Amino acid sequence: MRIFAGLVAILCLALPIAAQQKLAFDITSVRENKSGIGPGSKEPNTNVPLGPGNVYSPTGGQLNLRNIEFLQIISFAWKLTLPQRDAFRDMAPPWAREARFDIQARTDKSDVTKDELRLMMRSLLEERFGLVVHYETRTASVYSLQLLKPDTFGPHFRKHTGTCSTDFKGKTTDDADAEGYPQVCGGLLMLAGSNSTHFRIGARDMPITVFATSLTGWGDLGRPVVNDTGITGNIDFILDFIPPYAQAAAGADVEGQGFQEALHKQLGVKLEPQKQPVPVLVLDHIDHLSEN
Known part of the structure; x- marks a missing residue:
């Protein structure tokens, strides 16, 4: 249901996070999860809420995602709204629309904020997927x-x-x-x-x-x-x-x-x-x- 997508993925109609310094995780593991969803699959799970708000219980610098949609990871990193996410999906290749991933990442910055985790995720996506994006204003x-x-x-x-x-x-x-x-x-x-x-x-x-x-x-x-x-x-x-x-x-x-x-x-x-x-x-x- 789209209402749940709005709660989880949606996100703020804003330009990129203000702090644009280059931040990156110190250790990362990224693997495609092919178990699917439903009976026999690994239940999607994350230790950090991926929505647009600031709710976040500090994890000591750990970010653990299991069986999470690639588009949801993009939405987390850029705080995408539901229409922004739909627009990005239309531009993405077929594999990116369907793929799900497991990500284990760690930063030595133990007091890392949620917005800093977003910036680190952007660096990870750039490094591991060669991701290049930019913002445009459209009517x-x-x-x-x-x-x-x-x-x-x-x-x-x-x-x-x-x-x-x-x-x-x-x-x-x-x-x-x-x-x-x-x-x-x-x-x-x-x-x-x-x-x-x-x-x-x-x-x-x-x-x-x-x-x-x-x-x-x-x-x-x-x-x-x-x-x-x-x-x-x-x-x-x-x-x-x-x-x-x-x-x-x-x-x-x-x-x-x-x-x-x-x-x-x-x-x-x-x-x-x-x-x-x-x-x-x-x-x-x-x-x-x-x-x-």
Whole structure:
């Protein structure tokens, strides 16, 4: 389902990570995983969340990925949105669209940040796959995210204040504060829905750009979402809604708010169709894996 792709892979409609210094892992092992998915395969697993947020329990400089899609690895390294990832898939050779890999990597920098791991992954992809990419700005159909009323937030949407931890260790997605917001900051978390047909997604201390671009996957919108709310800082939110596929299947028999209605009533925002310039990661060159 595209909503899960949006949570895992999506990502922020931003230019490359600001820190552009050349960083690299000290030790790496990269192998194609041909076990596939489903019965008899190795379950996909990672010790570092690959989504666009900052949720990250320090691993002592270790990054371990098992049976992860190559395109998801690209998305992690460049914080790709779902539309950016789809555009990159269209440029990629057939093997890159289907391949899955195991990667064990280590850096001697024990206090490495998640964004530094992204830069190290870029170096690994350049070295092992000869990957060359660049950004281009292209005009595309988008949704403009706007407040329904200027400077007015919905009941489950607010500017973030204070401090909180991005360390997920020892916590679950059910851990919430007194107002129902996640205790862990910096990541998009799937919470317990109000009933079995609903999704409930929340975050604290989330960049507004990451929130905006994630809406594409949650609402199965088919186009990027651009932040035009006027909000520049980080936000907290909780959104409980019936996903589009469930609403279509159940029709009038399902109770609760659909995606667009939930945006209006819970968050006080709306989506307006427009054409705007957006950044696209363009593939210049890629080779199949150079074996260890």
